[in-house]
Amino acid sequence: MGRRKIEMKRIEDKSSRQVTFSKRRSGLIKKARELSILCDVDVAVLVFSNRGRLYEFVNSSSSSSLSQILKRYQDSTAADGKASIAAVETEQSSPSSCAEVQTCGELVKSVERYLEGPELENLRLEDFMRLERQLADALVQTRTRKTQLMLESIGTLSEQEKLLKQENEQLKDEVANLIGIPKSRNHKDLGVNNLMEVDADRQYSQPLRTLPLLR
């Protein structure tokens, strides 16, 4: 749909490939938006330039897990370079001051110094490399902290589960003793919620077993 028909193969000329990329990319995203509006459906478009940049469209109304998945992906990639600053700033307001927050606060300041300073033009590659490294380190710290919190949460919940099960068993024993029936058999008419009889002993730490592999 241009001055002439083009072959459907990789455009060899780098310059015109770039132009075509830009034009068709926006065209694609426009069409995606139209489709989602006209037909009231969830649409996502992801385009990766071969320099690794991500261009995306996800219709916001999709409260489905689609947008979450994609947002999650976007977050992880964005954190690779630019968008992490905003996230870092919100974290700064958190009162749970730990080493990370300190570090992130400092980092934000230094980023601001970099970006707002009048000497922005004068920065050398060296400076940006340092900045990149700092951001990457911040990311690592953030993720490490996240992992730690999640592991704590899992640990607490596991502990909680164990204790509850224990108490549960004792209560069952008691009920059994009080009504003179061996604990091994609970009667439904006792009103005991034995919904969990089957699942209660399943090993829910299974997912964790794979974590070492994933580090």
Place this chain on the structure above:
Amino acid sequence: MGRRKIEMKRIEDKSSRQVTFSKRRSGLIKKARELSILCDVDVAVLVFSNRGRLYEFVNSSSSSSLSQILKRYQDSTAADGKASIAAVETEQSSPSSCAEVQTCGELVKSVERYLEGPELENLRLEDFMRLERQLADALVQTRTRKTQLMLESIGTLSEQEKLLKQENEQLKDEVANLIGIPKSRNHKDLGVNNLMEVDADRQYSQPLRTLPLLR
């Protein structure tokens, strides 16, 4: 681009909305394919009909995380009980048992190909950039998967905890009824492990509240 211009809003007539959906969907996917070919980039398009069917395009040459993300999405929806009978318009799907391992294997192989190949000297910066991107994507993928597994684990444990507490309460009621004492007061000499009386109601989802910030 039809007999007349249409407003950009949801098509109310169900029948023509369906027709438009079908036509524009295939148009969108065609454009996505063209973009990926002409410009040699990774493109993914996901379209969910509001009946839950998934139509997708993912250019196969993308050994990057794109297809993995989509596969993971399919897996998660499948686990969700949703109908993810992917009406895949285009690509062959590989056994989506453990996408990461597959991917990592592939990645290792491609790295080996890069490094052991006799043309190592001939590689351009471009090639190393691609390799770097692949490695970064793999890392992202791995971390995302890890996060997912941990969240699932936490969710399961929370659920488990809730159910156990519930059962526990019922058992306590029962004990109270059997011994003729209001449930509000448990006697220690009953042998009930009420170690948890204080902690049992604490909100253990608290650590999760900080996760969004850390994302």
Place this chain on the structure above:
DNA sequence: TCCCCTATATATAACCA
């Protein structure tokens, strides 16, 4: 890079089978 222009190629809305 990015925007504008314009001739053409494509996509598609309405219709029909």
Place this chain on the structure above:
DNA sequence: TTGGTTATATATAGGGG
């Protein structure tokens, strides 16, 4: 529902700032 047909609306290739 699907699949053509056709008149129009859009997208975009090539070219110039």
